[in-house]
Amino acid sequence: MFSLDELEDASRRVHAAFAPTPAYAWPLLAERTGVELWVKHENLTPTGAFKVRGGLIHVERLARENLAPNGLISATRGNHGQSLAFAGRRFGVPVTIVVPEGNSPEKNAAMRALGARLVEHGVDFDAARVEAMRLAERDGLLFAPSFHRDLVLGVASWALELFRLAPRLDALYVPIGLGSSICGAIRVRDLLGLDTEIIGVQSAGAPAYARSLAAGRPVEIERADTFADGLAVRIPDPAALAIIAAGVSRIVTVTDEEVAAAIRAYWTDTHQLAEGAGAAPLAALMQERAIMAGRRVGLPLSGGNIDLALFRDRVLAGA
Template sequence: MTAPFGIKEVREAYMRIQSWIHRTPVITSATLDELAGRKLFFKAENLQKTGSFKARGACNAVFLEKQHNPNSPGVVTHSSGNHGQALAYAAKCAGLPCSVVVPQGTPRVKCDAIQHYGADLVFCQPTPAARRETCGQIAAQTGRAVIHPYDNYSVMAGQGTIALELLEQVPDLDAILVPISGGGMTSGIAVTTHHMQPKCRVFAVEPFGKQLQQCLEKKQRLWPNPPQFLNTVADAIRTQQVGDLTFPILCEFAEPNVFTICDDQMVEGMKLAWERSKMVVEAASGAAVYAAVRCVANVVPDVERVGVILCGGNVDLDTLPWVKPDVSY
């Protein structure tokens, strides 16, 4: 398979967006290396503009929309929060109106940020179908271009710039662990890594219940329909099914072995990052941290140098997952 985008499109995306994003640092920890039994390199996208990697793909897609359609009426998307923040930020940078659809129950910190960037915030029922339908209605009413959070090749190419930076910062990695929801980031990183360092393997890190490995092994979409959200503490990776556009890319360029992490393990990963590296990360990032520290030795014991994507840091400090609510009266 030839991917619909490659290193050329990723490098072009980087040139397009680099003035509007951070070149995020790579963090190391001797303590976490010792626990993992190998060298770990944490790509700190929690320090990215808008607090997550999503700023990369959103900026690339929105700037291309403005380039191709100077009179664009704006953009619209649906999101669990991080892509919504990123699209609102990108639209503000491009001077375009923006609407963001989020499911009811989206963390307040993400909703506040979306509105802070000037976007219209619209709530819908907490189902994938409701998100798509509400987004489609707004697009039909306003003429705004739909920028899908992951099933968009321009978004994927933008996310691929994570690997472009990481493999320049640490050029001899054996593997990269990537938290996965719809698969846009994992696809972008996998395609870019394939071109830059073919021997480096890209592994997805999923929440319990996603069942991605059996789909990748058989190269078939085996998920039950209709699409659903998973019941997980990691609101950024609740989507069970990866995208129609991302799935064939993942089948070709990502490893079929998938790290499956439960909620308690994600929370442990968050705590490890906070306590050992002083990094505030979301539960989705915690999943990657736990996989790197506790699971790599059993799943792929031959890798020695592992990149770990800290995908976001938009944590609602009023509802930390390890703090029990006070029900006393």
């Protein structure tokens, strides 16, 4: 995929836009989980999520090589779109984003505030992606996928920072949407010659990669039923699946109730707000507390962009 030198260069370009995010060992979370726990705070990037790292690398290259003269278009539930809009404004590339109908109002507002033109279409992310590809052909725009080498290279910088900030980790839980974050973490682990166990995390309501890993081939699911919109993917990417299959020890699926409990735990123990996908790794660790006891574990708090109404109605209501 990429070399350590390429990753170091990408990290420098990311850090030209914002500083590395911190990694903290939170004592109350350690007591709760029974492990020495290191949290990588990707909720503290300029867009509130890790994906901005990949967007910066991808859009910078598109601008440098003049590959999107009319602008680019993509589909998202929010964080990928914010990353492209942030980078598009930085590098002068117009950005159009297709979101599913009923998408997060706050994420929609954030993308518009960053200068993106929004189009609402379809019942879920995968339907929005099909529409974005159609509009790309119709309007002469470059389609920016949610899984791409540039994106993996950029987002891998969070894992490089974590492995260098924290003591040697026994295990790292990483959420899986379309797969850029976990693929980046696997590559960094291997480049650094570490033996850290990498564990994927999916929603029980959207287990496309878990089923694909069990079947040994990509398996499309009919519905992605979860409030953790960053995990709501029905169709796995074959390239991502190949990397995941070769590099993870297992995939853990978590229920929405477990994710909500993890969001509450983050708030109670750290006063950091996590979105559903951001809290999913903690939910998986809490599920596996017994088998992980006494180990040194890393978690990316991959994003904090949860709507206030969702936080109130789905998370606090279950407290």
